[in-house]
Amino acid sequence: MSIGSSSIRSTSSNRIYAAGRKAESHVWSHFNIDLVNRKCQCQVADKSGKVCGRVIAGRNTTNAKVHLKAFHKDTYIVVEKKEKETKQLKAVFKPAAVGQRSDSTPGIAKFMRAPQKYASDSLDKQKRDAALVNMVVGCGLPMTTVAKPSFREYSNALDPKYAVPSIGKFNKLFEQKYSQCKEKLLETMQSARLVTIGMDIWTKKSYRSSYLGITACFFNSVSHKPVHALLNLYTIEHPHTGDMISKKFAACLNEWNIEPKRVFVIITDNGSNMTKAVKVLNGQLIAEREENVDDAADTESEQNCEDDETGAESQESSGEETEVEAENDADVDQYADDHDTELALGCDEVNSVVDISLNMECEADGDAYEGEYVAIQFEESFKYRRLPCVVHTLQLSLKVLDTNDTFASIATAARRLVRAIRCSSVATQQLTNRAGKSVIVDCPTRWSSCYLMLNRLVELQAQIRIVCAEVGFDCLSNSQWTTVENIVKLLRPVTEHTNTLQSDCSSLSAVVPAILDLKAHLKQSPEKTLASVLLRSVTERFDRYLSPTHPEFDVTPATACLLSPDVAHFLMTEPLLFEAAKDNVLTMLASTTEVIITIL
Numbered sequence: 305m306s307i308g309s310s311s312i313r314s315t316s317s318n319r320i321y322a323a324g325r326k327a328e329s330h331v332w333s334h335f336n337i338d339l340v341n342r343k344c345q346c347q348v349a350d351k352s353g354k355v356c357g358r359v360i361a362g363r364n365t366t367n368a369k370v371h372l373k374a375f376h377k378d379t380y381i382v383v384e385k386k387e388k389e390t391k392q393l394k395a396v397f398k399p400a401a402v403g404q405r406s407d408s409t410p411g412i413a414k415f416m417r418a419p420q421k422y423a424s425d426s427l428d429k430q431k432r433d434a435a436l437v438n439m440v441v442g443c444g445l446p447m448t449t450v451a452k453p454s455f456r457e458y459s460n461a462l463d464p465k466y467a468v469p470s471i472g473k474f475n476k477l478f479e480q481k482y483s484q485c486k487e488k489l490l491e492t493m494q495s496a497r498l499v500t501i502g503m504d505i506w507t508k509k510s511y512r513s514s515y516l517g518i519t520a521c522f523f524n525s526v527s528h529k530p531v532h533a534l535l536n537l538y539t540i541e542h543p544h545t546g547d548m549i550s551k552k553f554a555a556c557l558n559e560w561n562i563e564p565k566r567v568f569v570i571i572t573d574n575g576s577n578m579t580k581a582v583k584v585l586n587g588q589l590i591a592e593r594e595e596n597v598d599d600a601a602d603t604e605s606e607q608n609c610e611d612d613e614t615g616a617e618s619q620e621s622s623g624e625e626t627e628v629e630a631e632n633d634a635d636v637d638q639y640a641d642d643h644d645t646e647l648a649l650g651c652d653e654v655n656s657v658v659d660i661s662l663n664m665e666c667e668a669d670g671d672a673y674e675g676e677y678v679a680i681q682f683e684e685s686f687k688y689r690r691l692p693c694v695v696h697t698l699q700l701s702l703k704v705l706d707t708n709d710t711f712a713s714i715a716t717a718a719r720r721l722v723r724a725i726r727c728s729s730v731a732t733q734q735l736t737n738r739a740g741k742s743v744i745v746d747c748p749t750r751w752s753s754c755y756l757m758l759n760r761l762v763e764l765q766a767q768i769r770i771v772c773a774e775v776g777f778d779c780l781s782n783s784q785w786t787t788v789e790n791i792v793k794l795l796r797p798v799t800e801h802t803n804t805l806q807s808d809c810s811s812l813s814a815v816v817p818a819i820l821d822l823k824a825h826l827k828q829s830p831e832k833t834l835a836s837v838l839l840r841s842v843t844e845r846f847d848r849y850l851s852p853t854h855p856e857f858d859v860t861p862a863t864a865c866l867l868s869p870d871v872a873h874f875l876m877t878e879p880l881l882f883e884a885a886k887d888n889v890l891t892m893l894a895s896t897t898e899v900i901i902t903i904l
Contacts, residue, residue, distance in 0.1 A: 330386040331368045334379060335360075344368065348376045421467045432466050437474070438483045448472045489533055490561060496522035496531075498568035503553065503578065504693075505544055516540050516549065516557045532808045535560055537778055546580025553585060564589060569689045569860070573696045582690040589687060691858070694815050695806045697752050697845050698798065698822075704841040714787050717780060718758055719746065724777050725768070731775045739767040752802055755795040759790050790831045794838070797825045813868035815861040816881070819846045820874055852884040859888045 335344040344363055346356040356375065360367050372380035422429035440449060449455055450469045457733035459468050469477060493499065502519040516538040525529050536556045540548065557564065572578035705711045722743045725731045736742050744760045746753040761768065765785060780788065801818040804810055822842060829835035848856045862885040864874050875882040 322377055328390075329365045329368075330383050330390070331365055331372065334376075334383070335373065336367055337363055346371060346376075348372070420465065422465050422606075429466070432463070433469060433477055434481070436468070437477050440474075441478075441481070446473060447478065448475060475847070490555065491522055491527070492531065493520065493522060493533075493560065493562070495525050497525075497566070498522065499562055499566050500571065501553075501562075501567050501580075503549065505540070505549075505575075506572060511542070514540050514542065514544065516544075517550055518553065520560070520562075530811065544577050546577045546584055549577060549581035550584040553581065554588070564688070565686050567688060569691045570694055571691050573693050574700060578732050579690065582688050586687045663799045691860070694818075695751065695802050698802060698805075698842075701841040701845050702754075702795075703839065704837055705834060708834060708837055711791065714784060714791065715754060715758075716861070717784055718761055718788060721772075721777070721780060722746075722757060722761070725771070728775060728777075731777065732769055734771045734774065735764065735767055738770065739764045743768070751806075752795075752799040755792065755799050758795075759792050762789055762792050791834065794826075794829050794831050794834055811868070812861055812864040813871055814865075815872040816849060816865040817871045819850060820877065850881060851877065854882050858885075861885050863888045 332344075334346065334348050337344045337349055342362055344360050346358045346360070348356045350356075358371065358375070360371055365695055369380065369383070372383060422432070436450065439445075440447065450468055456468050459466060500521040502521065503516065505516050507514040507515060516536075517534065518536045518538075519532065520535050521530065521532045523529075536552075536559070538552050540552070553570075554896060556562075557567070570582055572582070706715075725735060725743050727746060732742055741760075741764070743764065744753075746757040761780075762785075769779055770776075779791045801822060805814060805818060819842070823839060826835045826839040826842065847854045848858055849861045851857065852859070862875065862881050866875055866882070866885040866889060875885060
């Protein structure tokens with residue numbers, strides 16, 4: 305005999321009598337109740353999984369317990385134990401009678417009941433939503449994390465009153481957080497005097513998609529700390545031309561309200577497309593500058609015509625006024641001539657003209673109009689400067705070792721050994737059991753990957769010898785192991801400087817000390833052949849920062865080193881470089897002082 309499914313209400317989740325009274329006894333968690341026919345059916349299963357199914361008339365708790373005690377003794381013991389615990393709990397939180405003092409705490413009794421969820425507009429709800437967004441973003445988790453049942457169960461265990469937002473609501477919270485962070489970064493960036501822009505392109509495997517990342521680094525004058533932020537990550541398509549990169553760069557500056565004159569330097573890799581992009585950007589600046597000059601010339605011509613007409617009318621009325629107008633016309637013509645002359649000069653000549661104008665301004669005690677004119681000249685002489693990525697250039701210096709026969713033969717033998725171990729599950733397992741780690745395969749596009757491969761071989765040399773002997777692989781000879789050890793010692797400072805310079809906490813002041821230290825290490829290295837080859841490559845690529853006689857000498861890294869107290873002493877070993885950096889600092893101070901005097 306069974307009860308129809310249409311009239312059954314499972315009491316495991318909601319034990320309710322027909323009259324509406326709650327079935328509080330734990331015995332009803334093992335019965336299904338027929339509200340229509342007033343019967344109940346036992347749902348206890350035996351060890352084989354077969355359900356009892358016995359039907360009991362009525363909904364009497366005692367009859368149900370008698371059935372469990374007679375046919376399901378283990379279940380009856382569990383029910384009785386739960387009943388006893390419930391009675392004890394009720395006795396503790398039993399409300400006091402009228403006029404009687406209660407020893408229980410109403411707040412605890414309220415807490416023991418099912419908690420109510422936080423209101424959507426409550427501060428507690430908003431605080432937990434913000435913490436959830438920060439956790440997902442900070443841990444790099446997918447947004448679908450909030451929709452997973454296991455995560456919701458975990459959140460409910462931490463705080464039952466907090467309702468995890470749906471995936472749609474979470475997306476809105478994420479967008480709001482992004483907007484808030486962007487507005488805050490925009491506000492902070494506006495106070496920065498100069499901004500360093502970094503650009504790089506990354507392509508996924510099989511060339512399925514490519515991305516252009518644009519970052520900004522500047523000094524926060526409020527917190528007195530450097531800030532490094534990712535401005536945009538564009539999805540780009542092939543080909544990665546310089547024109548396309550320049551358009552993305554210009555769009556990024558426009559979106560973040562960064563004027564071109566505030567861009568201190570653009571740091572990129574040594575790719576031809578990046579070099580072309582900066583050239584295109586400078587070409588656009590020149591075109592805009594010429595267009596502004598033409599517009600200014602047309603405006604001045606119209607103004608001169610109006611002044612001539614006004615002067616003619618004034619001449620008829622007053623002779624004194626005619627002399628004043630003539631002097632004003634002469635001043636305007638002289639200004640136009642000087643303006644055209646300076647635009648025709650080169651960058652260095654413009655700076656000299658600016659200095660002359662500043663000195664004349666200080667001597668003649670001119671008006672504010674001339675001060676504004678001088679400021680315009682600084683903007684007109686501006687152009688983007690590209691600084692090749694120091695770490696990328698350092699890694700390119702290592703490419704020269706691939707042409708050396710000694711290094712190439714050792715690298716080839718090491719790769720052959722590493723691949724043999726990696727391709728053998730037996731050898732990999734034995735090496736892991738003995739050393740707790742395995743060998744590393746180098747990757748041509750990953751910085752310092754060859755050093756990491758060779759260093760791991762030296763680190764596991766003893767275990768590798770044993771494994772190769774057991775498996776039957778050809779291992780490196782003693783002389784080859786010695787050469788590998790020497791190469792590791794030779795390349796270790798390169799890797800250390802690479803890790804230091806590529807970190808977010810590094811600054812331009814660390815470039816010159818790193819290169820000087822690396823050159824000193826190569827000169828003292830016992831591996832003379834490889835060291836001399838690498839030293840020659842490093843010198844050729846970094847002389848533009850260390851040698852003032854270089855045709856493309858850039859004094860900026862040396863200046864940054866001189867202005868940093870913790871590394872300034874490195875310049876004492878290079879007198880010419882020290883003098884060049886000192887002269888640059890004095891020039892900047894003199895120009896800044898003159899500009900301040902002019903504006904005041």
